[in-house]
Amino acid sequence: MNDTIRTQLEHRTIREYENRPVPEEIIKQLIQVACRTATSNGLQACSIIRITDQAIKDELADICKQEYVARMPELWIFIVDQYRNGQIAKEKDCHEESIRDMDRFFQAFTDAVLMAQNVVNAAESIGLGTVYFGSILNDADRVIKLLDLPKLTFPALGLGFGYPNQNPQLKPRMDMELRMFENKYKCFDSYLDMIKEYDEIMQTYYDLRQSNQRVDSFSNQVVTKLKNINPIRQRIMNVIVNQGFDLMLDKADQK
Known part of the structure; x- marks a missing residue:
């Protein structure tokens, strides 16, 4: 190496x-x-x-x-x-x-x-x-x-x-089995089963931003962050348009 x-x-x-x-x-x-x-x-x-x-x-x-x-x-x-x-x-x-x-x-x-x-x-x-x-x-x-x-x-x-x-501390990462595929995207029947061990490992990680406290499981972090909505960021495409870019949306192509 x-x-x-x-x-x-x-x-x-x-x-x-x-x-x-x-x-x-x-x-x-x-x-x-x-x-x-x-x-x-x-x-x-x-x-x-x-x-x-x-x-x-x-x-x-x-x-x-x-x-x-x-x-x-x-x-x-x-x-x-x-x-x-x-x-x-x-x-x-x-x-x-x-x-x-x-x-x-x-x-x-x-x-x-x-x-x-x-x-x-x-x-x-x-x-x-x-x-x-x-x-x-x-x-x-x-x-x-x-x-x-x-x-x-x-x-x-x-x-x-x-x-x-x-x-x-070096932050744990998810196994690449869930993030690297060959030729086609691969879906799994239960992602919670697939990340069970990773969830446990994540809870051993200390985040210096949180007074050196252990973090929550990865799956719980996903839910928490999805609920933590920033309305301004949700409308970010409007800012891009205001900067002169054209989205060129074609309703016929939308599904």
């Missing part, structure tokens, strides 16, 4: 960091890693906003409902960005409406997520800790206004990183 795989198998979310900055030399290396990430059609339709303004960090922490967001040594927001290519096309006297379609949106969203994971792999390989913030979507419209995002952009996810100041 090489060092890269060993580091990936030891991945854990780090939420507390030492009070020291990541050197700019390392930041430049991570930016280059982001730059070299695979991209759909070679169009590089995503961008990063590096948050250095403490006031913006504080507001993002409020949006995320996670106070430690404000204390991130580095906080990057990965952005769906079709604005840039749209402007390039206009300057070439091309005004195709396809720049707004869902194909372009998901190409850019995938680009952003791949870029974020590439940065995580690189950061962890040199001893930095990382934490994703999907919670920026708690109020995507507010994030859009905060970051002054133009039409045809959208915040995909946030990433915090720095030098770890905690050593959390």
